[in-house]
Amino acid sequence: MSEQTALELPIITLREVVMFPRVLMTFQVGRAASVSAIDSAVMEYGRQIFMVAQKSSSIERPGLDDLFPIGVVSRVQKAEKGQDGTVRLVCEGLYRAAWLPLNDSSPFGDRAFPRLRTVPVEETLAEDPELPAVIEALQEVLSEVCRQSRHITPEQLSAFALIEEPGALADAVAPWLKTDYLHRQAILEILDQGRRLRQVYELLGGEIVSSKVSKAVKSRVKAQMEQSQKEYYLTEQIKAINKELGRDDIQDELLELEQCLKAKDMPDEAREKALREVHKLRQMLPGSSEYVVSRNYVDWIADLPWNSLKDIDIDLDRARTVLDGAHYGLEKAKTRILEYLAVQKLTGGLKGPILCLVGPPGVGKTSLARSIAEATGREFVRISLGGVRDEAEIRGHRRTYIGALPGKIIMALKRAKFNNPLFCLDEIDKMSGDFRGDPASALLEVLDPEQNCAFNDHYLDMDYDLSRVFFITTANSMQDIPVPLLDRMEVLELSSYLEGEKMHIARDFLLPRQRERHGLKPENMGISDEALLEIIRSYTRESGVRGLEREIAALCRKAAVRIVEKDGCGVSVNLQNLESLLGVKQFRFDARETQPLSGVVAGLAYTGSGGDILYIETVIMPGSGKLQVTGKLGEVMKESAQAAFSYLRSRSHQLGLRPDFYKEVDIHVHVPEGAVPKDGPSAGITLATSLASALLDIPVRADVCMTGEITLRGRVLPIGGLREKLLAAHRSGMKTVLIPAENEKDLRDVPADIVKALDIRLVNDADEVLPLALLAGRDEILCF
Numbered sequence: 001m002s003e004q005t006a007l008e009l010p011i012i013t014l015r016e017v018v019m020f021p022r023v024l025m026t027f028q029v030g031r032a033a034s035v036s037a038i039d040s041a042v043m044e045y046g047r048q049i050f051m052v053a054q055k056s057s058s059i060e061r062p063g064l065d066d067l068f069p070i071g072v073v074s075r076v077q078k079a080e081k082g083q084d085g086t087v088r089l090v091c092e093g094l095y096r097a098a099w100l101p102l103n104d105s106s107p108f109g110d111r112a113f114p115r116l117r118t119v120p121v122e123e124t125l126a127e128d129p130e131l132p133a134v135i136e137a138l139q140e141v142l143s144e145v146c147r148q149s150r151h152i153t154p155e156q157l158s159a160f161a162l163i164e165e166p167g168a169l170a171d172a173v174a175p176w177l178k179t180d181y182l183h184r185q186a187i188l189e190i191l192d193q194g195r196r197l198r199q200v201y202e203l204l205g206g207e208i209v210s211s212k213v214s215k216a217v218k219s220r221v222k223a224q225m226e227q228s229q230k231e232y233y234l235t236e237q238i239k240a241i242n243k244e245l246g247r248d249d250i251q252d253e254l255l256e257l258e259q260c261l262k263a264k265d266m267p268d269e270a271r272e273k274a275l276r277e278v279h280k281l282r283q284m285l286p287g288s289s290e291y292v293v294s295r296n297y298v299d300w301i302a303d304l305p306w307n308s309l310k311d312i313d314i315d316l317d318r319a320r321t322v323l324d325g326a327h328y329g330l331e332k333a334k335t336r337i338l339e340y341l342a343v344q345k346l347t348g349g350l351k352g353p354i355l356c357l358v359g360p361p362g363v364g365k366t367s368l369a370r371s372i373a374e375a376t377g378r379e380f381v382r383i384s385l386g387g388v389r390d391e392a393e394i395r396g397h398r399r400t401y402i403g404a405l406p407g408k409i410i411m412a413l414k415r416a417k418f419n420n421p422l423f424c425l426d427e428i429d430k431m432s433g434d435f436r437g438d439p440a441s442a443l444l445e446v447l448d449p450e451q452n453c454a455f456n457d458h459y460l461d462m463d464y465d466l467s468r469v470f471f472i473t474t475a476n477s478m479q480d481i482p483v484p485l486l487d488r489m490e491v492l493e494l495s496s497y498l499e500g501e502k503m504h505i506a507r508d509f510l511l512p513r514q515r516e517r518h519g520l521k522p523e524n525m526g527i528s529d530e531a532l533l534e535i536i537r538s539y540t541r542e543s544g545v546r547g548l549e550r551e552i553a554a555l556c557r558k559a560a561v562r563i564v565e566k567d568g569c570g571v572s573v574n575l576q577n578l579e580s581l582l583g584v585k586q587f588r589f590d591a592r593e594t595q596p597l598s599g600v601v602a603g604l605a606y607t608g609s610g611g612d613i614l615y616i617e618t619v620i621m622p623g624s625g626k627l628q629v630t631g632k633l634g635e636v637m638k639e640s641a642q643a644a645f646s647y648l649r650s651r652s653h654q655l656g657l658r659p660d661f662y663k664e665v666d667i668h669v670h671v672p673e674g675a676v677p678k679d680g681p682s683a684g685i686t687l688a689t690s691l692a693s694a695l696l697d698i699p700v701r702a703d704v705c706m707t708g709e710i711t712l713r714g715r716v717l718p719i720g721g722l723r724e725k726l727l728a729a730h731r732s733g734m735k736t737v738l739i740p741a742e743n744e745k746d747l748r749d750v751p752a753d754i755v756k757a758l759d760i761r762l763v764n765d766a767d768e769v770l771p772l773a774l775l776a777g778r779d780e781i782l783c784f
């Protein structure tokens with residue numbers, strides 16, 4: 001603009017209009033002075049004329065003080081005189097100029113029209129990396145305005161799209177703003193091109209909001225759905241505009257983030273990726289969805305512990321004290337854990353199999369893992385894998401998904417704040433794969449010491465070193481752990497507690513802990529041994545002690561209420577007041593049938609909560625040979641019933657039944673409780689006994705229970721969970737237990753007093769089962 005020089009020019013003072021450089025505008029000129037000025041411009045001044053707005057539109061003949069300080073030197077393109085003496089003037093704005101008076105009093109001097117000396121003003125363009133983003137955003141808002149209100153035509157829109165210079169774009173758009181001349185004048189006076197453009201963008205953004213609001217008001221009758229969507233859109237827009245106004249804060253924030261990333265101890269790859277993302281953030285519109293996605297990503301990288309290690313000290317004596325201090329018994333597990341820690345200390349690393357604690361719920365798996373963390377000084381983080389079906393839950397979603405997040409492992413690391421924590425992966429057996437991928441294979445990568453130094457989370461999309469994390473897994477049943485995972489783990493089995501063990505745990509651990517949690521002193525709350533035994537027997541039915549702990553906590557709450565309400569000295573729980581405190585008993589301790597019945601046999605089952613007695617009932621009705629099996633049974637158990645039935649048919653002769661006995665009867669086998677799913681082959685001999693008893697109409701001894709798989713030829717095959725099953729048999733007051741002979745070796749794991757208390761019979765063949773279970777002699781049942 002340096003070629004422009006100071007000029008003396010005729011002026012037109014504009015009323016409520018503002019001229020802009022590089023813009024073609026049409027005016028209807030009526031004032032005589034202005035008409036003369038146009039004439040003089042065309043004749044004497046090479047068609048140049050200075051157009052400057054006057055501060056107040058009501059002044060007919062403005063003085064120097066009535067003019068704004070900056071106007072636009074323009075070129076007259078066309079001036080057509082109308083019949084009424086007015087002129088239709090088409091002008092092109094050339095450049096901004098300030099003015100100086102030619103003489104002191106009035107712009108008119110000795111002429112019939114006003115004149116001033118114009119001095120070109122330089123525009124500036126400050127360094128601003130965000131400018132391209134603002135231009136882009138402005139173009140977007142312009143097309144939105146074009147779509148909505150049509151006061152900008154599509155042709156105009158494409159003309160705007162061609163303007164690259166920010167100042168020129170601002171000047172071109174300014175006349176189209178639906179705002180008053182004061183705002184326009186303010187825009188004209190902004191000399192920095194970037195600032196001018198932002199000002200135009202803000203005003204236009206406001207416009208779009210208000211026009212939308214008016215539309216929304218008009219169409220209030222429209223469906224509620226549409227309304228709420230509109231509101232959402234409006235708030236998003238307002239948010240974006242507000243953010244835009246407070247952009248300085250965001251720049252500061254990004255700068256801080258950048259410094260934090262540079263200072264943090266992390267791998268170069270992560271740092272570079274995050275810094276690149278921060279750079280991109282600077283160009284983005286805050287509040288836009290890409291901004292939020294990018295920002296979250298950088299925050300994740302910044303918050304993760306990359307190289308922050310917690311001091312770890314493996315002191316075996318201390319570890320032993322911590323483990324003993326929190327857990328009664330569990331000697332085998334504790335010894336194995338100490339060995340494991342000793343090896344870790346000697347090798348100085350974590351290479352080796354992963355520990356997997358297997359056992360029924362509430363036997364202390366998670367709390368053992370917590371104690372190991374405490375003993376070694378690691379942060380403890382529990383990750384529940386129950387119900388995980390999607391690989392992405394372990395490994396995260398790719399960032400291209402809406403709402404993508406890292407997987408559970410990376411999330412847990414963020415919680416841990418150090419990258420050498422102890423992760424307890426709970427319920428590893430409750431994961432399942434489906435069409436979304438197999439979480440077990442992702443977990444394999446996590447747990448494999450050879451691979452986990454470069455674990456790739458889909459969200460982070462870079463390698464993370466997990467080799468310093470101490471993994472411990474827990475499961476309820478070994479059968480359900482995916483085989484490749486099981487391969488990499490060392491299983492430590494924790495079994496159900498016996499009554500005596502539960503008593504110890506309750507008295508020495510659970511009660512003191514609950515007292516402390518409830519702010520009670522020993523003298524405020526006591527439970528007699530008989531009451532404790534009654535709680536174990538009649539208020540809980542479990543292998544672990546979780547339910548027991550809950551009941552003790554309930555008693556502590558009662559004591560707390562008494563102390564606070566009555567200023568009393570608390571509660572002493574005994575057999576007499578137990579029911580009034582805990583409510584009616586929930587389980588019948590000795591819940592077995594006491595009368596021998598035909599077709600009703602006690603089987604032994606191994607469930608998630610330990611062993612249990614499971615009755616099988618069979619009735620025979622006149623019919624046409626149908627065998628119906630009910631009780632929510634799985635495929636394997638149904639097939640087992642079929643096999644038992646076929647075995648009996650094959651033995652019909654020996655049993656004294658007619659070969660076609662089944663043709664005239666319908667047989668219904670039911671396994672209560674009907675709503676609980678059951679499966680597995682180990683009820684084979686129980687099913688066969690139930691069927692035989694019903695068909696022969698010989699009752700089954702009420703104190704006998706049994707477990708064992710049956711083959712078509714009547715062979716009895718071994719089963720799992722013997723210890724739990726025998727504990728359940730003992731708990732229920734059974735006297736004789738029939739078990740497969742091949743399970744004899746497992747009796748070693750069963751407490752000696754239980755083995756002694758029960759009459760355990762080892763059977764090889766179903767032929768041996770019937771005489772033992774039915775209330776009749778062998779000769780009466782089987783005739784060969």
Ligand code: ADP
Pocket residue numbers: 326327328329330359360361362363364365366367368474505509510544545546549
């Ligand atoms: P799991 O993970 O096996 O389902 P938890 O570890 O959550 O069970 O244990 C449940 C509760 O029982 C915890 O409060 C735990 O401290 C307690 N507990 C379990 N076994 C013992 C034990 N041998 N000694 C003391 N407390 C125990």
